[in-house]
Amino acid sequence: MSGRRMALAALSALAATTVFTVPAGATVFEQGITVHPEAHLTRDGGVILSGTYHCEQASPRGAMQIKATLVQDGTRLSLGAEEVVCDGAERRWVAHAPGSFVHVHPGRATVTGELQEIRLSGLMPRSVTTVAQDSEDVEVREGH
Numbered sequence: 352m353s354g355r356r357m358a359l360a361a362l363s364a365l366a367a368t369t370v371f372t373v374p375a376g377a378t379v380f381e382q383g384i385t386v387h388p389e390a391h392l393t394r395d396g397g398v399i400l401s402g403t404y405h406c407e408q409a410s411p412r413g414a415m416q417i418k419a420t421l422v423q424d425g426t427r428l429s430l431g432a433e434e435v436v437c438d439g440a441e442r443r444w445v446a447h448a449p450g451s452f453v454h455v456h457p458g459r460a461t462v463t464g465e466l467q468e469i470r471l472s473g474l475m476p477r478s479v480t481t482v483a484q485d486s487e488d489v490e491v492r493e494g495h
Contacts, residue, residue: 381439382406384466386487390421391494392457396450400430402464402485404444406437413470419446423460423491428453435466455491462489 386402393399400419417432430446444464466483469476 382466382483384417384444384464384483384485386419386462386464386485386489388487388489390455390460390462390489390491392455392491393447393450394494396453398428398448398453398455398491400446400462400464400489402444403441404435404464404466404483405439405441406435406466406482407439408437413468416467416469417444417446418465418467419444420463420465421455421460421489422462423455423458426454428455457491457493460489460491462487 382405384402384404386400390401391399398421400421402419404417406415415435415437417435418429419432420427420429422428428448430448432444432446435444436442463484463486465481468480468482470478470480
């Protein structure tokens, strides 16, 4: 292997290591997301997750979305949040799952919030990339 190829391989390995060691809550391309330390059960047995986010405008061929995943006692529940506005301002996100789909109880759980960019090809998604992520141990509480 030539010296140049070895240098490129080493640089690629270093870049890959850097990408995979970014701490939770870190930002990529001025994007960021946090998870609120409490989740709430609704009267109908649903669950509400929340946090904050900030992002810059997605590429002209893409859109942004928030995916929130709650894990508790073997139950894994993934939800989408309401519409994402990317103007650089910090905003609140909320994701709600109605009671008929939820098997969550009061107590500890882990919630992961992901700010994702969806790249489109025509009207169909071509790829989904997580640009910011935060994972927190949360307390699930009754009533909201």
